[in-house]
Amino acid sequence: GENVEQHPSTLSVQEGDSAVIKCTYSDSASNYFPWYKQELGKRPQLIIDIRSNVGEKKDQRIAVTLNKTAKHFSLHITETQPEDSAVYFCAASVLSGGYNKLIFGAGTRLAVHP
Amino acid sequence: SAVISQKPSRDICQRGTSLTIQCQVDSQVTMMFWYRQQPGQSLTLIATANQGSEATYESGFVIDKFPISRPNLTFSTLTVSNMSPEDSSIYLCSAGDSGETQYFGPGTRLLVL
Numbered sequence: 001g002e003n004v005e006q007h008p009s010t011l012s013v014q015e016g017d018s019a020v021i022k023c024t025y026s027d028s029a030s031n032y033f034p035w036y037k038q039e040l041g042k043r044p045q046l047i048i049d050i051r052s053n054v055g056e057k058k059d060q061r062i063a064v065t066l067n068k069t070a071k072h073f074s075l076h077i078t079e080t081q082p083e084d085s086a087v088y089f090c091a092a093s094v095l096s097g098g099y100n101k102l103i104f105g106a107g108t109r110l111a112v113h114p
Numbered sequence: 115s116a117v118i119s120q121k122p123s124r125d126i127c128q129r130g131t132s133l134t135i136q137c138q139v140d141s142q143v144t145m146m147f148w149y150r151q152q153p154g155q156s157l158t159l160i161a162t163a164n165q166g167s168e169a170t171y172e173s174g175f176v177i178d179k180f181p182i183s184r185p186n187l188t189f190s191t192l193t194v195s196n197m198s199p200e201d202s203s204i205y206l207c208s209a210g211d212s213g214e215t216q217y218f219g220p221g222t223r224l225l226v227l
Contacts, residue, residue, distance in 0.1 A: 001173075032214040043206065043218040044157065046115075089156060093214045097170055099145065100213030104157045 002027045002094045006105030021108045023090035024072040032093035033073045039086045080112045116209050118219035126225045134193045135222045137207035142187035145213045151204040163190040197226045
């Protein structure tokens with residue numbers, strides 16, 4: 001079945017450093033890739049997404065890159081701050097039964113140390 | 115983006131009982147979904163709530179255990195039936211117009227004793 005693998009499972013960085021989280025997906029028909037941030041005890045929040053017709057998208061300190069040939073996409077956070085500490089989930093859309101649904105990666109716990 | 119609320123926010127239930135979770139969206143949406151998230155784990159899709167027809171369940175989830183209603187384009191319910199301690203989890207609903215961009219409710223934290 002469809003699968004999304006996410007690495008690393010945990011990531012620890014110093015404030016100001018960059019953080020990179022990588023995901024691979026199995027369904028070559030997937031064409032939408034969102035990233036969610038989930039703080040402790042809170043709901044997952046959509047922070048950035050990318051569609052398969054573009055290779056990169058930026059929003060201030062976060063960016064996502066997509067390599068459709070290799071079926072992988074990555075989240076880049078620059079100039080990390082303590083408030084970036086959270087669990088990040090990648091996802092890929094799959095078409096099933098005539099509608100789209102999301103398959104989530106296992107998550108990356110990011111800790112940003114002051 | 116849609117604003118989504120859930121009730122209850124948390125509950126403690128006895129085994130063998132059932133709990134119905136409500137999900138309300140502030141605007142009409144085509145797609146609503148129900149997920150389960152075990153502590154420290156990822157999101158697992160339980161089912162897609164279809165307006166006007168039966169929900170579509172993912173592998174490992176059945177209607178008898180997780181009946182779902184979707185009476186209109188802004189509301190859905192998930193019932194966790196005949197609960198056991200293994201059902202203790204966070205249950206999240208999400209909504210969107212295409213099944214791609216999804217916004218999540220705050221979740222319902224369920225503890226079954």
